[in-house]
Amino acid sequence: MDWDRVKIFHTVAEAGSFTHASELLNLSQSAISRQISALEESLGVPLFHRHARGLILTEQGELLRNTARDVFAKLSMAEAMLTESRERPKGPLKVTTTVAFGSVWLTPRIHGFLSLHPDVTITLLLDDSELDLGMREADIAIRMSPPRQPDLVKRKLMTIRHGIYASPDYVNRQGMPKTPAELDDHKLIVFGEDTAAPISNANWILDAGATPGKARRPILKVNNIYxxxxxxxxxxxxxxxxxYMVRENGNVVQVLPELEGPQSEVYFVYHEELRHSKRIAVFRDFLIREIEQSLR
Known part of the structure; x- marks a missing residue:
């Protein structure tokens, strides 16, 4: 199996079209098409169904795409580990976390990390869905729940606690609720029903001290905590x-502080094959120090 043709096939399969693959590979569409046809001929099976709407992988194409994806992921991991300096952390580091945590807490601290480790290149992938660390979609994940995969290493970073908050302007206009039951008369903002909320019971404010038989109707539903x-x-x-959002912004006041909302644990997660990576270690240690300082 020709390795160069497999690389071209992998790019086309991930891109979904010759046009997009042409831009990524800097090759003409006709050259790419010839290479794919030659690979299909050498294997004796079709890899794509060609339609006016684009390319669809055949069953054999799906098998080769999954195998090639696994091979390239392992090669990428090996390259990163081989090129890392013995004396100091060096090389790329892809970090994924939720949009809110990444935007509010993590991003403002990246400057401090890069000042200490200028040879590390950070890529932040802010996404509320979980990227696949085994497939090297990211090197590190900062997650709001423990990983389920057995080949991932985790380290607890902190506990997040949820409380009820409002702006000073809102309190001046609407008054400060003195009991949980008084939330019945206030404008509540919650997660939408179809939202993948970062915690279970994310809309606990709708039930806390609610009058039996009187459903609270939120004024706004949002699909993101930010x-x-x-x-x-x-x-x-x-x-x-x-x-953590309140500590970073401080433009809100707590309402009914005696009400304890849900808690969630934040984990630093990476693939076990990166266990000895200096980049992973220094980034983890940096986050732990930053968390300790933020909680003082």
Missing amino acids: GIMRAVESGLGVASIPD
Whole structure:
């Protein structure tokens, strides 16, 4: 099996079209098509169904794509480990976490890390879905729940606690609730029903102290905690907010502090094959120090 043709096939399969693959490979579409046809001829099986709407992998194409993806992921991991300096951390580091945690807490601290380790290149992938670390979609994940895969290493970073908050402007206009039951009369901001919320029971504010038989109707539903925080800061209403966001912004006041909301654990996660990577170690240690300082 010709290795160069497999690399071209892998790019086309991931891109989904000759046009996009042509841009990525800097080759003409006709040259790519010839290489794919030659690979199919050498294997004796079709790899793509060709349609006017694009390319669809055949069953044999799916098998080769999955195998090639695994091979390239392992090669990428090997390359990173081989090129890392023995004396100092060096090389690329892809980090994924949720949009809210990455935007509010992590991104402002990257400058401090790169000042200490200028030979490390950071790529942040902010996504509320979990990327596949085994397939090298990222090197490190900062997750709001423990990993389920057995080949991933985890380290607990901190506990996130949720409370109820409003802006000073909102409290001046609407008053401060003195009991949980008084939330019935306030403008509540919650997660939408179809949202993959970062914690279970994310909309606990709808039930805390609620009058039996009287359903609370939120004034706004948002699919992201960062959006909820911004809505609260604007004075729109009251919402459950994680404590790390409050510490970073401070433009809100706590409502009914005696009410304890859900808690979640934050984990530093990476693939066990990167266990001895200096880049992983120094980034983990940096985050731990930053968390300790933020909690003082």
